[in-house]
Amino acid sequence: MSAEAELVPQLPRPEPDPMSLTPETPATGTLDPAQDPALNPEVADPVLTVERLSLWYGEKQALYDVSMKIPRHRITAFIGPSGCGKSTLLRCFNRMNDLVDGVRTEGSIDFEGGNIFDPRLEVNGLRKKIGMVFQKSNPFPKSVYENIAYGLRIHGVRSKSDLDEAVERSLRGAALWDEVKDRLGESALGMSGGQQQRLCIARAIAVEPEVILLDEPCSALDPIATARIEELMQELKDRYTLVIVTHNMQQASRVSDLTAFMYLGRMIEYGRTERLFLNPMRKQTEDYITGRFG
């Protein structure tokens, strides 16, 4: 654990990056991507390993040859302009794209020693291990309690005491317990937007996943609610691997350990967050983070 923490340091620690000393990095494509330092941060203990992933929505290609390693118990952020394929990539990890008609993929994503796209893989089990939080909070039209208990019930938890315990643990884990403990029986839809989003996080951690995918979880929230979620993410990363999509660069720089910049379905640059923001290796990355486009 500690060796790994060395490799991927926490954000607030400013530290000169050896790679930033080589500003003359060649442009994309001229290097073998597997060797390209702009795409290959050191990841000692990857949870998810994406290899040469391409994806088509019918005729339209949305991802081009993406490869990356997602480190365990870290926060990885995907940034990039709208429509560049961040959500598409994220939804590959729990195969939510299966729900869209006419999706085709090439390449592989390794998770726990197997390929996620393996047709023999039991997708419901995969989704239990790789949870997801959506852009727009989507609690079920049920009570707060039932929202959390739902995932547990479908995975076979029956006993009332187990459920009670898990509900409390999850709500505490999502820093929501003190706010809702007296209204567990009330409709989840009566809560504020920020509470709803934290409830969705609680719902995701209730089934004890390995990875939590967050697709722009704060884009509909006010700054205070956003801050609370960001705080929560820092607490969660001790136990879970987090992958977050955001098009808010400040958020990416605040919360994430690694950042991937995508553009037009391609992975342009992937590296430690402060390195990427302070010393981008690619011209496109620099243009994007300095606000010249996007």
Next chain:
Amino acid sequence: MKRISARKDLLGDHLVALAGGALALSLLLVIGLVVLLAVNGLASFWPRPIAELELADGRRAMGEIHVRETATVQRETTGPAETIERLQLKGGNRDLTGADFTWIDDREVRSVTYPADAVLLERREWGNFYGRLAALRVGDRELAAGSDATWRAFHELQPAKEREFAAIRALERGPIGTINRRIQALERQRRGAGVKGLAEAERVSAEQAIDAELAALRQQFETRAAELTALREAWSREVLVVEAADGTSKELPVGAVVRAVRPNELGLGGKLALYGSRLWEFVSGEPRESNTEGGIFPAIFGTVMMVFIMTVFVSPFGVLAAVYLREYARQGPLVRAVRIAVNNLAGVPSIVFGMFGLGFFVYLLGGSLDRLFFPEALPTPTFGTGGILWASLTLALLTVPVVIVAAEEGLAAVPRAAREGSMALGATRFETTWRVVVPAAAPGILTGLILAMARAAGEVAPLMIVGMVKLAPELPVDGLAPFVHLERKFMHLGFHIYDVGFQSPNVEATKPLVFATALLLVAVVMVMNLAAIAIRNRLRRRYATSAV
């Protein structure tokens, strides 16, 4: 700029006024309808005074004055038309005079009085009697004589007679009914399946066993029948001697009188009590005199039960069909065609569904059931004839499109995000559909059911050929095993209105009943709808979903 916006607003204002006016008009019509029904229906239960008229030719008449009007009549076919004042008298005494109502020319009336001892007898047969009490007798012995003494004696006696009548009814329907049914079943057994396929010796012994049991039952029946005769005799022992206004006198058993009233000496309290008791009898009692008098409870019961059974069938069917169409079927031209067909089904005239119900449910399904399970009763059909089950199924078929359409809309309104949230937790398609989507769509589905129930409660035409009758001897639910008799015929408020209002020999007398029954039908539909709406609102509150 200003002028343009002003013009726009003017148009808008007119449209608002028009829309508001249309709404107001609709409301007014609905309120008017209910008020009309209420006034015409409920007013008739209010006690009216009994007038005694002395006519120019010396005759006397007694009754309630219902209408006073100016009319143009022609006395002879060739004679001149003249305008007269006339009044309509409800004189009752159908057994003596042949008609309940008579029109009397005002000029022939010499005097009108309201004698305190004028009495109205509501009878089990022949309708109302207006006149005076003369005496009360048992055999040749006189218990009371004179108007007042008889009045008192009658009231002392009446509660006991009422109890005896109830006992007679209970005996007829309870033990005697059971014995009868058992005898019929054994006779069928002896004739048919029960002894078929047995060896000769066994057959004989089985037949002997049945015969023995039959004999015992017949014995029991005799005892009960004797009991019944004795009860009937006791019940009709006391005889009331009454006298009509024209002096005719008549004797009738005390037990035949449901209620005796002296309306002319009733105060407001007494009138209110009488009104309440009449209203209660109407709602809770059984019809008398081929539905023209008494209550309509069996019709209320039949209507509610039929709608209830229909709901039990239509809800799962409609919801399952809608779930399939919306959640599982691949959206395409075929599904669109099915959807259009379902919508069109809702527009098929209801009598067509009635025909289908008769052909399919009654003849085909019912006939097969009879051959399979009740062969010994044939040729008397059990299920192979109209009954409440077939009527309910016919209505379920009629209303299933309504439920499908509403449920589909409810399902479509459940956001995609809710489904994705469930799938992302590792739920299967099935779990997502049944645990998240359908509960979220429940208010919309209930809206569909409410519409279906309202439609079903008002349908009459298709039911006339699949089991609805003008007078059903028994309710579909009673104390005899198996307690719920789905094969029985049933009464229905809608048909009752038609039957009482337009098929009875005494249309004038039953007009108020028609209005009151219609009011009750509206009330029953409203109560059922309100109940469903209350459930829906509870669901909505619990899930705080948007209105669907």
